[in-house]
Amino acid sequence: MTKLKLAVIGLGHMGKHMLHRWVPQFAEQVEVAALCDNEESRLQQEAEAAGSSARLYTDYRVLLNEEQLDLVYIAVPPSMHHDVARIAFEKGVHVFCEKPLANSLQEARHLLELAEQSDRLHAIHFSFPMDPEVVQFKQLIDEQAVGPIEQMDFYLEFPQWPRAWQQNPWITTRHEGGYLLEVGIHWIHMIQQVFGPITQVKSQIEYPSDGRQCESRVSAVMSLHNGMDIHVSGTDHREGEERVSLVVHGEQGIIALENWSSLYMGPNEAELRPVPVRGGEDELPVFKQVLQILNGKPGQVYDFYDGYNAQVVLEALRKPGEGVTDLRQQLINRRD
Template sequence: MSKLKMAVIGLGHMGRHMIHRLLPQYADKIELVAICDSDASSLEREVAEAGIRPRLYTDYRQLLDEVSMDLVYIAVPPSLHYDVARIAFDKGIHVFCEKPLANSLTEARSLVELAEKANRLHAVHFSLPLDPAVLKLQGLLEEQAIGPIHRMDLFLEFPQWPRAWQQNPWITSRQQGGYLLEVGIHWIQMIQQLFGPITHVKSDIEFPPDSNQSESRVQAVLRLHDEIEIHLSGTDQREEEERVSLVIHGAEGTLALENWRNLYQGGKDTGLQPVSVDDVVSPLPILKQIVQILNGESGIIYDFHDGYNAQVVLEALRKPGEGFTDVRPQLMGIKR
């Protein structure tokens, strides 16, 4: 079986993670044929550290025009996702894109249409629903471990934004950055996968005086199709350590997914206790699933439709109306 030819466009945190951590695990299945980044010195440094010799580009258009490949990984800032993916689909290339899918809902919908027309694989790098702790959480919910769900609380609370390891020019911008776009979208998409569509959004959002800066505080309610409400609390001024968590309150107890991967369970009259996830077999990473699919095997990915539906909710949070906004007319595959 011949190797899949893959290019990486963008050497930010996720692009570096791809070439240093993920791709070496699949060296027998994937050939990294090219890398692009606007910073030539970063290109040279990263490939030297990785001990690889792909073709190097500072212009993604030139790369996509000159290099033959099966798959492109898009890890550039969100404002460039649309253009890179558009060109890739036009050339018949499969696309693996970082989140959020696009820089606007209009772009996201257009990308779904382009992906369908190209009939190529289209995946967004959503991995949270397949994390062992989330799979364990899903199993406990299916077993009715805490009885019927009454409500949920979602915490996106940071002592500062950006976090220390996220220093780049766009991560704090109102157009492309902020913790809702960067972090919240993971949780929105995971909630949509586990609990069904979010149909109504009510948001109270505060921005700094500088119109270029991303949100500082968010208080919102996300209402699921079955009327269960998720109360969202977001801030970049938390006095304690970062908290990124989902707490699910049921008639018979509570489940809490704290700081991404720590799962806890408590009864009506007992405190929260850690839940082991050592027995859970996860299909991650998503790259593994993509390789399987492109080799004609079964696999699990979240496609551009999933990315678009998550972005619908995200945009309602960032641009609130009066009271609850009914987002059902915008969602793909959802009946009113």
């Protein structure tokens, strides 16, 4: 089997995971041909730690112009996603992009158009709906295990932002940081996959006095296509441990997906009990699926349609208008 030539652009938290954790699992299928980061010391350090013979670049434009690649993994800050993906498509390279798709709805729409025009794979790094806990959560919802749904509550509550392991220059900025963008986007996409389109948003945001800083508190209502409301509570001043959870209130009880991977169900909040979850694979589902598709095998990925439609909701939360924002004219159905 001829190995696919991969470039990893951005060696922050996710880029390091790709280089040190995920690529070694599929070393027989993929070769890291090039690495890029704007900090030369970090670039050298991570390449040496991985024992990589990849060519090193501090400018992604030079990399994409010089290298013959099959796939690029984009793990730079959101404001750079558009330019990196645009050039990759122009060079005929398959694109696997970190979330969110772009740094604005306009950029996300343009990237979707470029992806449509290309014959290249376009995948965005959404893996949450593939997690065993979410698969079982969806099954319980589909089976109406707690009866018809009456309301949902979505919590994005942190004792501090950023979290201790997330220190970088941009993650606290209003331009391309914040917990809505970094964490909320995963849950927005998961909700769209489990419950269907989010078609209306009413959002209120409190910001710190420093105009450069991201949101501090969020109070919002996201309405599904069927009229069901999801109440959103966000803060970076939570007392105690962080809570990132979706609680579904049904006529006959409650199902709660707590902190990504803990599933509970019961007749009321005081009587919630853990739901045993069948185990899944240890390998990163999305990267494995990307490689399978590129090797001509069946695979499942979330593409730039999913990335765009999640961004529609994200931007309505981050940049609220007056009253309720109707999203129906902005959402786009996948074209087969």
